[in-house]
Amino acid sequence: MHISVVGTGYVGLPAGTGLASRGNQVTCIDIDEEKVEKINNGDCPIYEEDLPELLEEMVSQGKLSATTNTAEAVADSDITFLAVGTPMNNDGSINLEYIKQAAEDAAEGIKEKDGYHVFVVKSTVVPTTTEEEIIPILEVVSGKKAGEDFGVCMNPEFLREGTALNDFLEPDRIVIGELDEKSGDTLEKVYSEFDAPIMRTSLKAAELIKYASNSLLATKISFINEIGNLCKELGIDVYEVADGVGMDHRVKRDFLDSGAGFGGSCFPKDVRALASFMEDQGEEPRILEDTISVNEDQKTKLVEQLEDHYPDLSGKKIAVLGLSFKPGTDDIRQSPAIDIISELKELGAQIKAYDPKAIENMKEKHPDVEYTSSYEEALEDTDAGLIVTDWDEFNAIDRGDLQTMNKALLLEGRRMSYDVDEENREGITWP
């Protein structure tokens, strides 16, 4: 099938590359000319496991190309995925500016087209958006009728940053929200090579499945962090509790890793957007609000813990290890490290920070911090080290590294498995 994908971000590019590898002819569309040129040269513009290799292969085999011309690419394809960002407005609600523009540009492509075309909303949008906001744009701009002249689906994406390609190619399930049967049948063909159960449903149910999934996962994290804070008081290891609870197949152990809270471009934004949407509908989002507020407190708990050791942090040298919101990415959006550094600065601490991938991004948020090129350098001569992201390389921290510190003290915001004496280490929600 000929597929066009609007947006070459963390969803669009892995999806486009993955679909090309499953025998489709794919055109990726982006307004950023530099990105388009990179892709056409076989260079991957984002940091993602296995993606650069597959992208290069697909481009060199002529199965994937990129363009800035949306209308032309849409006209030359059978199906168009809209995979642009849906960021958060200041009030927590969803910003539909980019997806509306993408729909408008894409609809231009089918004005003159004779054959049937299907538009697939892959971006995360709150329930009813596809029906009430996207379809009217597609109809007005194209002058055609949805459900007759063209089809519409809502196909949420559940991939995680860092493992996006693999998650896209091997999903737990594929959810197809459809305007009508023909739209859904066409999209189902695209996934015929995928080994995953396919669920067919309405457009708005598909939209809500995405938000409910992310919100439940975020709630699991805030829940285990709340239990973890109690564990800390009682001298219990929260990981033992999570293991014990997670052995129940109704609960599952996944996403019960307690720590410095969740960050990233999805959970914080999506939980807020769902809460804001619920309020608009006259419903009170009690659990969602608590999920958010537990998380906000959790992000800076490490600093409180540090104050137990140093009631006055002014002039203390603190190493912050890990800046990205999770390992395997250079993305710092909503990363606990941002808040931790802000709070440490306010308290007058001197900060040395290190991350294997995210330093350049953090420099934009916190230009006045000393960044180092290794964790060894960051720890040297400091009064404490805070582990904020569980990059695998931090597991190599050993007693020798601690000897270079003014005081051998590591506070862990993420569970590590390094070989450091217990009296020198302390967990955020474990002893």
Ligand code: UGA
């Ligand atoms: C998340 C979801 O996991 C994906 O299914 C979804 O498709 C994606 O959002 C999205 O909506 O696009 P992502 O934000 O890439 O994916 O990252 P996760 O691996 O889910 O981690 C999110 C945050 O939760 C990280 O800060 C991580 O450290 C934290 N986390 C995760 C925990 O604190 N504990 C856990 O047990 C798991």
